[in-house]
Amino acid sequence: MGPLCFLILIIDALMDTPHRWKYMEDSIVDIPINTRRPDYAPLQNTLNKLMTWTEDNNVTINTNKTVVMHFCTSTQAVAPPQLSLGLHPLQLVQSTKILGITLDDHLNWNQHVTSMVWTASYKLNMLRRLKTLGTSTSELQEVYKTFVLPTLMYASSAWSSSLILTQRQKLERVQKRACKIILGVEYSGYDPAITTLTLSRVSQRHNEAVKKFGKSLLSHPRYLHFLPPDIPPPRHATTHRNRFVPVKAPSTNRYKISVYPSIVHIINSM
Incomplete structure (x- = not known):
């Protein structure tokens, strides 16, 4: 009953806000702005309404986890917003993680790809350890599909089409290293390896x-x-x-x- 009661408590927060996304206790609000005459007052008014709602419902917002990101790809300088929640000014950040996806203020996915490569590369150590213990190729293949590959595929339909070539190559190299670990001395090349292990290229999986x-x-x-x-x-x-x-x-x-x-x-x- 705990999660259900919590959802009932917060379901009416930000209901009258057009640009809002909510997932459990995570909420995101935004406004489009004119780069020539930026006006952040509507967003500040929304935050003020949210503070009033929290006071009426005895809910506290974690101001340490509440940040502001200014998405702007204009060539001209645009003043960033200065917003606050009550008496707490909100920090302006260049990147943040939303439901496991790292967004930056230029929407170029560099930080997200770097984060995925680091996490997947760390998990490759598990394959190396299992290889030294004599684990069979078929079992290593299943370990890769279960623990490493999902890291490269998580929510890929939202961002994979926007990747540039160098970013795709970084993700592909992770799978290439996994193939070398799994096959060992039998590894003779990437294309023969993915055929032997019945794998697809990461880019092909993203397109699918x-x-x-x-x-x-x-x-x-x-x-x-x-x-x-x-x-x-x-x-x-x-x-x-x-x-x-x-x-x-x-x-x-x-x-x-x-x-x-x-x-x-x-x-x-x-």
């Missing part, structure tokens, strides 16, 4: 995860609105293959390779 996520959106009425509406019938052409309206020409490559334009492209090409 994005495709699977897109298909699940198509069949889920609650989240179908994340995708653009069905494309209207063409006036002059007799046939067309697009399922959804093609994504408008993006002004930045960052948006072009982000998850939803990638999903639309995948669905239309199926």
Whole structure:
């Protein structure tokens, strides 16, 4: 009953806030701003309402874990926000972890990839130890799939399409090192190794995860609105293959390779 009662207690927090995401006791609010005339007053008003809600419901916010991130890719300098929760000014950070995913204020995924590579590389020590103890290849293969590979795949549909080549190579090298550990002297190359161990390249797994996520959106009425509406019938052409309206020409490559334009492209090409 504890978790259920807790959810009942906090369910009405931030209900009248349009840009908010809540997961258990974690909450995120944001506002879009005009880079020429940034106005953070609406966000501060939201925080003030949240403080009032906590006082009315006898809930305390951990101000040490409450931070502000200023996402800005503009070439011109934009003043960062100065926000507070009651009497506590909030710290402005350049990166933070949200549900296991590290976001930075430039949305380039460098820190997230570095964190994944470090964690997965640390877990490779388990494979090395088991190898010295005489563990069979098949068992090492299952250990890799169970403990190491999920680190490289966690929530990959949200970020994998936005990776640049060097970031993909860093993740691929982790699996390459795992193959060398598992096969030992029998290792003769990466491609033969993943064939022997019945593995796919990490980049291929990421693409399949994005495709699977897109298909699940198509069949889920609650989240179908994340995708653009069905494309209207063409006036002059007799046939067309697009399922959804093609994504408008993006002004930045960052948006072009982000998850939803990638999903639309995948669905239309199926």
